[in-house]
Amino acid sequence: MKERRILKQVLSLLLVLLLFVLAGCTNSGSSSKSEELSAPAEKVELTISAAASLTDALKEIKAAFEKENPNTIVTYTFGSSGRLAKQIEQGAPIDAFLSASKKDMDTLQDKNLIAADTRVDFAANELVLVAPKDSSLHIDSFDKLSPEHIKQLAVGEPESVPAGRYTKETLENIGLWNKLQDKLVLGKDVRQVLTYVESGNADVGVVYASDARISKKVKVLAIAKSEWHKPIVYPGAVTANTQHADQAKAFLKYLASKKGKEILEKYGFK
Numbered sequence: 001m002k003e004r005r006i007l008k009q010v011l012s013l014l015l016v017l018l019l020f021v022l023a024g025c026t027n028s029g030s031s032s033k034s035e036e037l038s039a040p041a042e043k044v045e046l047t048i049s050a051a052a053s054l055t056d057a058l059k060e061i062k063a064a065f066e067k068e069n070p071n072t073i074v075t076y077t078f079g080s081s082g083r084l085a086k087q088i089e090q091g092a093p094i095d096a097f098l099s100a101s102k103k104d105m106d107t108l109q110d111k112n113l114i115a116a117d118t119r120v121d122f123a124a125n126e127l128v129l130v131a132p133k134d135s136s137l138h139i140d141s142f143d144k145l146s147p148e149h150i151k152q153l154a155v156g157e158p159e160s161v162p163a164g165r166y167t168k169e170t171l172e173n174i175g176l177w178n179k180l181q182d183k184l185v186l187g188k189d190v191r192q193v194l195t196y197v198e199s200g201n202a203d204v205g206v207v208y209a210s211d212a213r214i215s216k217k218v219k220v221l222a223i224a225k226s227e228w229h230k231p232i233v234y235p236g237a238v239t240a241n242t243q244h245a246d247q248a249k250a251f252l253k254y255l256a257s258k259k260g261k262e263i264l265e266k267y268g269f270k
Contacts, residue, residue, distance in 0.1 A: 052192075060266075069247070085107055108237075115238045128209050129206055130194070142228070156187050161193075170224045174228065
């Protein structure tokens, strides 16, 4: 009897220990699952090449987009559309391209360097003639530009800067491009053209209406007639080699949405 009682006590003790071990394993498993569920999602850095004229608007769009998409961090590379397109051609790790001209986007599409089904036109613009705020020049139309009236005319490089191409088209159509060759000061992008005028290094310059709108140092003298140049349209697309296609598509969708358009319009885009 005594031996049986001792055996029962030992078995009871072993049972208690077994239950304790099992409870510990269960809690450990639950804790691991809980940690897995509560672990923050890995953030994705989205690299976007964008036309220089979009700089200010895109900074605000970045903040708004990241607020709604906290796991995506947007990083921009700004410059002339032509140079940015060249970088993509050379293999730069870019997730999306926002161009100030259809031509540069068409070039990438022809080479299968963008996902054509993601391409979208998200904005438009106008070409304007600007001068420093305190300028005494009395020019109210592009066709009144004259070598006798100006010392320097700042324009974007026609080969790589869309604003420069639109400017060349405009001046050619009104018969002034060749006459003004000696007056030209070339900028590497439209923001440099604006800086030349703001600083007084050029007494007039041709930029987009959106650029003139954000500057407190220049005034608009004239607006180019739309028939003088090709339509100024901004296309965007996801690049073919992106590793973050879903996030890039989400950004383009936001850019073309009502919220995105409201921000763009705030900065002078159409």
